[in-house]
Amino acid sequence: MATSGFCLLVHGGAGRRPPEERVAGREGCASAAQRAAAEVLARGGSALDAVQLAVELLEDDPVFNAGTGGSLTEDGTLELDASIMSGVDLRAGAVCSLTPHRHPIAIARAVLEDGRHVLYAGAGAVAFAKRAGYVPVPPESMITPGAREQLARWLAARAPASGGGTVGAVARDRQGRLAAATSTGGITGKRPGRVGDSPVIGAGTYADDLRGAASATGVGEGILRINLCARVVAGIAAGASAQEASCEGLTALGERIGVDAGLIALAPDGRLGWARSTESMAWAAVWEGGEADGC
């Protein structure tokens, strides 16, 4: 799947999902990837704009655990995490523990463009969003019946919840620029204030034109402790293919931390890779003249 043109790869989260949700996840990924490729990359737009649009579309889709439909804290609140990175100059923006806002990834992008800081948390993230023109939305407009049911099941069983449904995208545009973005509601039943890997540059998201790009999903506590995306990108830089580096990253995560995850990756030449140690991970890819999806 090497290409001298553009390419875009999105994921809809690694985890264990019933068959009908898997299909919906695959379809949602394919739709977001096709639209971002058509509206941005095929018109000569930037990888950064493409990953932002793809993730915004996935945030709007209640099938995924990001934006609308995001997983709830043990208190029943929605706290959102997102990050985005430009491979051109390693600029990055991220927010964590953000109260309901429709597109957390757009606020992360505003952090990147503002340039003063990289990561804002909690009330400070809300204040930054407001300053940048993003207004909070009523929580009930983003909290879905499905998210409430998942929390009820978690509260009843107190079983470890999966991070299933986090969304992410990596892209290369026709100018060879790379970008990556990730957005999530975190894990169902998380304590308020818990921050996972998704808003952390190098853990959930990474992009460097010279070395590669990646977006991860899975048990955030584990991914954080091993800097999964930075590790995969370093593997690509050291000569592994995006596919090999992705598999090696998940092997290291399993062996050293003992948790499962999934990820998508992209080498500077546009070769794609994806891997999961979970039961499923929805994904979709679009490149100059072709597309593919799976779960």
Added chain:
Amino acid sequence: MATSGFCLLVHGGAGRRPPEERVAGREGCASAAQRAAAEVLARGGSALDAVQLAVELLEDDPVFNAGTGGSLTEDGTLELDASIMSGVDLRAGAVCSLTPHRHPIAIARAVLEDGRHVLYAGAGAVAFAKRAGYVPVPPESMITPGAREQLARWLAARAPASGGGTVGAVARDRQGRLAAATSTGGITGKRPGRVGDSPVIGAGTYADDLRGAASATGVGEGILRINLCARVVAGIAAGASAQEASCEGLTALGERIGVDAGLIALAPDGRLGWARSTESMAWAAVWEGGEADGC
């Protein structure tokens, strides 16, 4: 400086400081390192306990930008970041945007021991701290005249502030276990909610018994974007000495991001390394039968 026994290396922040503050920083580092080595490592205690105690002592010392004496936000508030990691099993704990609590690193350690999550932000960090038995203290008990003066100067000039004075420690105990810890008030004049590298595992702090340990200080926005500590530890794992890997990390940070920093590092065999691209960085090392310090 290789050793089969224990060793402990602390830093008191990279930046530009007047000569009298440099001396105070070096003395504070030496005092904290000596006490943590004597009270923990020389008695057969763990590297994890040693880095926690060293950082608690530095948090109490108003000379440093961590705990008491931490840098203030543009609103004049104190928001604290800290993280700690055990190299044995890669367990980690961190807090960010924490309101005034005497020892943020102790709360990060409680996060590590609790084990449910790795990183808590803002109000959620305060709630976790309360649950773990840590009570907030009056802000005025931790906000120093020096921190207020720095903020006043920053507000007057709006010049980019340095991250000078962040504190950190890396240690190896007699059983060969590694640990790392970092604590900071961030940069003077930061926006509320801004999170730097210090509470991010892989950026400001990393420890892995099999690969090495590191703690960083400097412009957090840059360190975050390059995962400095994970990168240095990967360099050690790939065969570089702790010293070479530290220098390579700072070179990459300068070349790709264009900012300055400092860091301390430790190889699994106990060999130490430290480097800075800033004008000064207070540090002190104590090992079985010897000690050194500088700035």
